[in-house]
Amino acid sequence: MQNIPVILLGVGGVGSALIQQVVANRPLHAAEYGIEFALKAICDGDGAVIALDAGLDDPTLLDLVDYKARKGRLAMYGQGGPQNDLVAIIDIAGRTGAIVVDCTASETTVPALLYALERKYRVVLANKKPLTLEQEMYDRLTRAGATAGNRTIPRQPRIRWETTCGAGLPVIVTLNRLVAAGDPVTRIAGAFSGTLGFVMTGLQQGLPFSAVVREAYDLGYTEPDPRDDLGGIDVARKALILARGLGWRLKLSDIDVTGLYPQSMSNLSVNEFMAALPELDSHFRMLVDEAATSGKVLRYAATIADGHCTVGAQAVDVSSPLGRLQGTDNLVEFHTRWYRPAPLVVQGRGAGTDATAAGVLAEMVELAAGL
Ligand SMILES: NC(=O)c1ccc[n+]([C@@H]2O[C@H](COP(=O)([O-])OP(=O)(O)OC[C@H]3O[C@@H](n4cnc5c(N)ncnc54)[C@H](OP(=O)(O)O)[C@@H]3O)[C@@H](O)[C@H]2O)c1
Structure with missing residues (x-):
């Protein structure tokens, strides 16, 4: 069984639905793919809950979803605390093979995403903002290396963003397949x-x-x-x-x-x-x-x-x-x-927290299982 560390940025509608789906699908992921997601850190706008060893257990995860639905702040949660530096959270909670999932609607996650890629972690975005800043930032997130003159840098295989267009619909994967096949x-x-x-x-x-x-x-x-x-x-x-x-x-x-x-x-x-x-x-x-x-x-x-x-x-x-x-x-x-x-x-259906979370989860499984 492969244990996959996960760091979740944003626990609103999509992030909460994702936590529930991770918990509900544990038997499937173990049986079909031999993987188990360990949520090591969950962050909201100014707080985080971190569990370094085995990750947060399922009762705590579901309690956190309930707590956020009641407008709780992670900074005030029993096991939580304040955070104002997502890079530091990734530094503390990241492990080889980690997946950082961005379910915020904020561009302030970009330094953390770049840091995660630098550390060779994987990244899944539901958040459109990082990909719609200046072109240079898009390149840094989606290309596997620094630009060198006019040389085209190959695509970064460790980042996915299917749910940024059409939520759970396979829009980006369709586009990528057309591009990969050279179909203009x-x-x-x-x-x-x-x-x-x-x-x-x-x-x-x-x-x-x-x-x-x-x-x-x-x-x-x-x-x-x-x-x-x-x-x-x-x-x-x-x-x-x-x-x-x-x-x-x-x-x-x-x-x-x-x-x-x-x-x-x-x-x-x-x-x-x-x-x-x-x-x-x-x-x-x-x-x-x-x-x-x-x-x-x-x-x-x-x-x-x-x-x-x-x-x-x-x-x-x-x-x-x-x-x-x-x-x-x-x-x-x-x-x-x-x-x-x-x-x-x-x-x-191109929206909805459950369908979007399902799209995010599918990409986490694909990255974790090398699909
Ligand atoms: N909902 C959909 O149907 C759908 C479909 C496709 C894509 N998306 C995209 O998915 C993302 C999440 O959507 P949502 O509906 O879940 O939004 P949401 O309910 O507003 O949740 C956003 C979460 O991000 C947290 N957050 C904001 N800034 C942060 C920061 N700097 N660091 C860590 N956490 C931060 C918020 O924290 P607080 O709790 O502290 O406010 C909140 O928990 C958005 O980018 C959205 O465009 C959504």
Whole structure:
């Protein structure tokens, strides 16, 4: 039995679901892969719980999940303490073969991730931020060595980031296989936001924009401030990760992002913003009608093609995979030399803490078992 040390950064929705799934799947991992994950350190924003020898036992792990669900701080937990240096935590808790899992939503984990890779540990990211900073940082995380002149540095095999695009869906692995096989990807088009998918489906059904955004908000599909979804920046981060996965060298500001509300509504409070939404109804009604006259429907999509990434409401053929998409599913079309005229399509639930944690866990198993 291989004992795999794990250091978990972030124990919110995804991190907590991951802990539960690690515990629930112990018999499977032992029988099928001969591995056992030992959680040596778990960190939140300002605290950590560390168990150096055998790792945290399962009753403690499940108690920690419960404690965090009750908004507890790890700094105040019985076996916990304050932390303000993730590099130091990795230094203390890391062991040969360790996996560092980033389930935060913060770019402050980057020094710890670089340190982990330097120590030859493995890294799994649910967190998009480290991969969407400047290109140099992306290279340092994903390339196996320092850049030397124009020499291309091979890909780093010890880091995985499947859940950064489409949660548990096999989007990145699909992209990587196309790249590995030298199949030129001519275009990627994707709907990466369940919330915006819900909004677009509502518009297609004839609902006013304000009503469908209000419904998404009331159902808890949006962030507490719906502009965090409607602005499109999260979709742009996913598009950037895909474009960089193709080998393109670009930054977030190179992506042409059009949000679903005007700049003039940025400074309103959430309540004022919600109250002002009906001002946008006629604009969206016009866009939907215009698209319909040419057999198209509106989708909030990212398109990566011809050296450009665009993110915004786009009119797509009603008979295309994106055009047929309904509701909150994510969908990605890969148009390549071997996949044409019909693209390779990945579709399904693209969010949710359990599905995301399952995607993270799968990558931990793959790294640990050398799959
Ligand atoms: N939820 C989804 O459906 C989904 C899908 C795909 C990808 N993701 C990505 O997965 C990540 C986690 O999502 P989530 O929904 O679990 O977020 P969340 O509930 O907000 O949890 C984030 C966790 O990270 C911790 N944290 C923040 N800064 C930290 C730091 N510097 N060091 C250590 N811990 C830190 C937070 O600590 P405190 O508890 O102290 O605040 C919290 O425990 C995000 O990057 C998200 O984009 C989520």
